[in-house]
Amino acid sequence: MTIFNDTKKLINCAVGILLAACAAAMSALPALGAGEETRFSHEPIYPVRERMEVTSLDGTWRFKLAKGLEVPPEWLAPGFDDSRWAGIAVPGTWETQGFKAPEYGTRLGEWTGVYRRSFAYRPEWRGRRVVLRLDGVAQGCRIYVNGHEAGEWGSSFTMCQTDITRWLSDGENNLCIVVNTRSRAWKFDTFDAWSFCGITRSVELFSVSPRGFLRDVRFVSNVGPDNSANITVKVVAGCSEGSADGLRVEASLTDEAYRHVADMRSTVSGATASLRAHLAAPRLWTAETPTLYCLNIKLKDARGNTLQSVNRRVGIREVRVDGTRLLLNNRPIFLRGACLCESDALEGSAMSYATRRAQLAMMKQANINFIRTAHYPFDPTFTDLCDEMGFYVCDEVPFGSRGGEYLNDTTYLRELTGRAQSAILRDCNSPAVIMWSVGNENKFNSAGDSVLAYVRSEDPTRPRGCPQSVGAFGSFVAKPSPNANLLMGHYLNDTRLNNAVSKATMPIINTEYAHSLGLAFSDLEAKYARYRREEKIAGGSVWCFADQAVLTHNDNQRSQTLKSVRVDSLRFIDTYGLNDIPKGVNERNKEGADGVVFGDGYPQEDYFLLSQVYSPLVVTTDSVSAEAGRNTFAIAVDNRFDFISARGYTLCWQLCSLDSIVGQGSEPLSVEAGETESVAIAADVPANVPFADLTLRLEVRRPDGSLCYHKAVTVGLPDARADYAGLLVQADGQKVKVKATADGRLTVTKGRATLLDSPLLLRVGRKPSITLECLTGGKPYGWQSYILTPKVLGVKHSGGGYDVECRWERKPGSAQYIDGTVSISLTEGGAVSIDYAVCPSDSAEGSLLEYGITLSLPSSYDTFHWLGQGPYSHTPGKTAFNDRALWHLNKCDIRFEGNRGGVDLAAVTGGPMPIAVAVGGGNAGLENIGGCIVLTQSLAVAGYGAKFVAPQRALRAGKAGRMEGRMVLGFGTERLLRDVFGALEAANAERPYMENYGR
Numbered sequence: 001m002t003i004f005n006d007t008k009k010l011i012n013c014a015v016g017i018l019l020a021a022c023a024a025a026m027s028a029l030p031a032l033g034a035g036e037e038t039r040f041s042h043e044p045i046y047p048v049r050e051r052m053e054v055t056s057l058d059g060t061w062r063f064k065l066a067k068g069l070e071v072p073p074e075w076l077a078p079g080f081d082d083s084r085w086a087g088i089a090v091p092g093t094w095e096t097q098g099f100k101a102p103e104y105g106t107r108l109g110e111w112t113g114v115y116r117r118s119f120a121y122r123p124e125w126r127g128r129r130v131v132l133r134l135d136g137v138a139q140g141c142r143i144y145v146n147g148h149e150a151g152e153w154g155s156s157f158t159m160c161q162t163d164i165t166r167w168l169s170d171g172e173n174n175l176c177i178v179v180n181t182r183s184r185a186w187k188f189d190t191f192d193a194w195s196f197c198g199i200t201r202s203v204e205l206f207s208v209s210p211r212g213f214l215r216d217v218r219f220v221s222n223v224g225p226d227n228s229a230n231i232t233v234k235v236v237a238g239c240s241e242g243s244a245d246g247l248r249v250e251a252s253l254t255d256e257a258y259r260h261v262a263d264m265r266s267t268v269s270g271a272t273a274s275l276r277a278h279l280a281a282p283r284l285w286t287a288e289t290p291t292l293y294c295l296n297i298k299l300k301d302a303r304g305n306t307l308q309s310v311n312r313r314v315g316i317r318e319v320r321v322d323g324t325r326l327l328l329n330n331r332p333i334f335l336r337g338a339c340l341c342e343s344d345a346l347e348g349s350a351m352s353y354a355t356r357r358a359q360l361a362m363m364k365q366a367n368i369n370f371i372r373t374a375h376y377p378f379d380p381t382f383t384d385l386c387d388e389m390g391f392y393v394c395d396e397v398p399f400g401s402r403g404g405e406y407l408n409d410t411t412y413l414r415e416l417t418g419r420a421q422s423a424i425l426r427d428c429n430s431p432a433v434i435m436w437s438v439g440n441e442n443k444f445n446s447a448g449d450s451v452l453a454y455v456r457s458e459d460p461t462r463p464r465g466c467p468q469s470v471g472a473f474g475s476f477v478a479k480p481s482p483n484a485n486l487l488m489g490h491y492l493n494d495t496r497l498n499n500a501v502s503k504a505t506m507p508i509i510n511t512e513y514a515h516s517l518g519l520a521f522s523d524l525e526a527k528y529a530r531y532r533r534e535e536k537i538a539g540g541s542v543w544c545f546a547d548q549a550v551l552t553h554n555d556n557q558r559s560q561t562l563k564s565v566r567v568d569s570l571r572f573i574d575t576y577g578l579n580d581i582p583k584g585v586n587e588r589n590k591e592g593a594d595g596v597v598f599g600d601g602y603p604q605e606d607y608f609l610l611s612q613v614y615s616p617l618v619v620t621t622d623s624v625s626a627e628a629g630r631n632t633f634a635i636a637v638d639n640r641f642d643f644i645s646a647r648g649y650t651l652c653w654q655l656c657s658l659d660s661i662v663g664q665g666s667e668p669l670s671v672e673a674g675e676t677e678s679v680a681i682a683a684d685v686p687a688n689v690p691f692a693d694l695t696l697r698l699e700v701r702r703p704d705g706s707l708c709y710h711k712a713v714t715v716g717l718p719d720a721r722a723d724y725a726g727l728l729v730q731a732d733g734q735k736v737k738v739k740a741t742a743d744g745r746l747t748v749t750k751g752r753a754t755l756l757d758s759p760l761l762l763r764v765g766r767k768p769s770i771t772l773e774c775l776t777g778g779k780p781y782g783w784q785s786y787i788l789t790p791k792v793l794g795v796k797h798s799g800g801g802y803d804v805e806c807r808w809e810r811k812p813g814s815a816q817y818i819d820g821t822v823s824i825s826l827t828e829g830g831a832v833s834i835d836y837a838v839c840p841s842d843s844a845e846g847s848l849l850e851y852g853i854t855l856s857l858p859s860s861y862d863t864f865h866w867l868g869q870g871p872y873s874h875t876p877g878k879t880a881f882n883d884r885a886l887w888h889l890n891k892c893d894i895r896f897e898g899n900r901g902g903v904d905l906a907a908v909t910g911g912p913m914p915i916a917v918a919v920g921g922g923n924a925g926l927e928n929i930g931g932c933i934v935l936t937q938s939l940a941v942a943g944y945g946a947k948f949v950a951p952q953r954a955l956r957a958g959k960a961g962r963m964e965g966r967m968v969l970g971f972g973t974e975r976l977l978r979d980v981f982g983a984l985e986a987a988n989a990e991r992p993y994m995e996n997y998g999r
Helices: 002-024 353-365 380-389 401-408 410-427 446-458 470-478 494-503 524-533 555-559 605-613 724-729 770-775 974-981
Strands: 054-056 059-067 086-090 111-120 129-134 140-145 148-153 160-163 172-180 203-208 213-223 229-238 248-254 260-267 272-279 293-300 306-314 319-322 325-328 335-340 370-373 392-400 433-440 487-490 508-513 537-542 550-552 564-566 572-574 617-619 623-625 629-639 650-656 661-668 676-685 694-701 707-716 737-740 745-750 753-759 761-763 791-798 801-809 817-826 831-840 850-856 863-870 883-890 898-900 905-909 915-919 924-929 932-937 963-971
Touching: 129 140, 129 148, 148 160, 213 293, 213 306, 229 248, 229 260, 229 293, 248 272, 260 272, 306 380, 335 392, 335 508, 353 380, 370 537, 380 392, 380 410, 392 401, 392 410, 392 446, 401 410, 401 446, 410 433, 410 446, 433 446, 470 487, 470 494, 487 494, 508 524, 524 537, 524 605, 617 694, 617 707, 623 629, 629 650, 629 694, 629 707, 650 676, 661 676, 676 694, 694 883, 707 883, 737 801, 737 817, 745 963, 753 850, 831 850, 850 924, 850 963, 863 898, 863 924, 863 974, 883 974, 905 974, 932 963
Parallel strands: 335 370, 335 537, 370 392, 392 433, 487 508, 508 537, 623 707
Antiparallel strands: 054 203, 059 086, 059 111, 111 172, 129 160, 129 203, 140 148, 140 172, 213 229, 229 272, 248 260, 248 293, 293 306, 319 325, 550 572, 564 572, 617 629, 629 676, 650 661, 650 694, 694 707, 737 745, 745 753, 761 850, 791 801, 801 817, 817 831, 831 963, 850 932, 863 883, 863 905, 898 924, 905 915, 915 963, 924 932
16 A cells, blocks of 8 residues: 555656646747747647648659758749759658768758748638648758748757648648758757758648647556556647637547547646546556557547547556666666667668668567667657567657757757757657657766756656766766766776776666677677676667668779778768768768668678577577487576566477488477576487587577577587597598699699699788778778788708798888798698698787688689588677588678688588688688688687777787697598588578678
């Protein structure tokens, strides 16, 4: 009873605060030039979106783009002949429709675009107020109706609604919207992204009765400890013909079968009404159970005539902060998140419904449950889809750090609170929106705190915070604002994270972490594991889900391929590679190649890493033991969901030897949220397993059959796994001839056929990439040449083999070099053994990212097969998406290049005869150079790092000392390869683009 009474007091308190806030919201919204008095009506009117009530003006408009901020006044006149103007799609962007070249960040120039169209006056508008709604115009606009200036707006990503009734006439009406790139606060809407321009979201008309209309509607649910719920519908009503007092409000809540679960009535008093109901056993909304109800509200006059009726899907859920825990429906939740920007290579920021839904489906498949809208509220269809599909959303009030200079001018405060008010008015009833973030990486000052205070008073039902960069975050943790109840930090290293955790008095959400720039994502595995261990951390969002890119047709990118994906010889999915960046410009090294999918939605390998790391169902068993005969394997499965059990999910298994599947089946999962279960798998283990090599391959499948998680578990047998290199040496190979030449080349011949002719190369790094370029400010990371050709100091022929003394120089004549001896011999079994020892000079500097002897194979070889970890590159920090199995890749495949780890045996096919390869240490570096497979036996492999993190485990050249390695090549070992790899089938190349960030 005490708990119920306390809850009731809290509900009444919250209702009182919110009603006061709603009443305050009746003041005018700011317009373009927010520090000045506005001449136009932007009073809050609840956004009507019912299809039967809305007239869409989307479609083709007449359009003219002008350089500069002025246009001829006759362009605005209703009778102006625009028949020769171009057509432009609304919604749409200028850039993706070919009207101007894309411009990045604050490099956006001064442009003005004039949109014109006509529309017919609708009979049902007579005697009513007609409202024009613009859901998004970048960067600002002025509105003209029949030649009269009817409104202005200066925020690209928040909704503008303007009453245009007095300028309308019967018949056809002319609408002209002048869009320019210099609203007063335009820099608040520029980010580390392409600055797309135009009418980027829908344009619509709707009408309300002047005798009574809805200004605001708030649906609030409070969930009790028994999962019952008290719901409150708060309404602010308006009336153009006097007071709204005495108007009646009726509300009904229906479930998905249209059954009424609550009916409520109230009378408007003081412009407000509050309707309440109690639900004993509602179906609660979470990202795991996105159950929606339909809320219908009718505003009626004293005689019972309906003045306005609105419908809105709502979810019954309550989000709150309890100390350092983020709670949903009274249970802690953990956010597996990604930052997202409205950007598509073909559609720009004007993403279609189909594109948006497909993107969210991909995010769902990647096990993402949380999206931070970086750095602005998205199109309203986005929140609707998140409500329906089940995502938690951090809705961001847009004032980016590039407009930080404005924060010292108090006249901008009205602009900022207006942006917050517009965002809240539109999205306050979305169950998916569970928090507000205010700005992005702004210097925290009184202006930012004032907006936080405004958001707190306007919507006390959601937590709020301000995302901050490293230095500002540390200060904020030590002295947080009383208006925030979330700590939002970016790119915290372990030391700073330790400090934050020790001092935090509220939940920490890492609103940006593991910056995926180009090929880099090596911060994810360790950071995510750390976040899960800390009770004060509620999760975070990686930067970023999708590249911020645009399709361009420009030859200027030929020198900037690291910053763009080359589709073909003419087109680029450009991530800010169009121009060189002038010195001192803010966007240096801030390219948009920062997603785990490309700008057109095609998945990069890091998409699969994110999916695996974020899985809510995880197998924690790494190995099992077995004997010949019947075995029962105990497999531990963790359920990391916050609310639901694993019922409906299935653990599929295959017991595999090298040449066959010896057993398979599936087991249903039932583990409850937050718990672990042991799943028993019974399988028959054959007595004679090839090479004593067995693997238990596991997949967790969702109820719809899609893949949620995978893992290969090692099966330990009494006989240890075979020494594959030893087997290769003992193979009955066809005799070949080996020769090491005086210029440092290794040749292998059989009769008149040349099977191998390669210099004894030494790999000391990686192909240049956008990641390495960013880490060093555009300078090479490591040595200038990452594959070195030897200077031969001497060749000694002995015992049918060769000892080649080599020096690989950083540059000709340099005191920085690596000396080594390469011993080449032909084994009794016909294999070629390459044994080497290398040691850098004392003066050698820099890092060796990948390090080992390297061979360039003849161009006829096209497929690499391996038994080991795959199918993706395998480096420190990027391992979770790989399993031990048999894999093969074509040399033209988009994912071919990179290190493959744990390689027991490999083969290269397509040439005169298969080449079997054993790499000591298990690291096989792959690259396609000039159509040739370049293969490295790597002694050391560093991680890729991240945008702010150097590659992990990079080997310092001056401290490397002497290291030894071995590579064995077998020619004519078809029988051995067939026993391991089977038919050695060719691989088709997955090649959607010609080139990927220099790869």
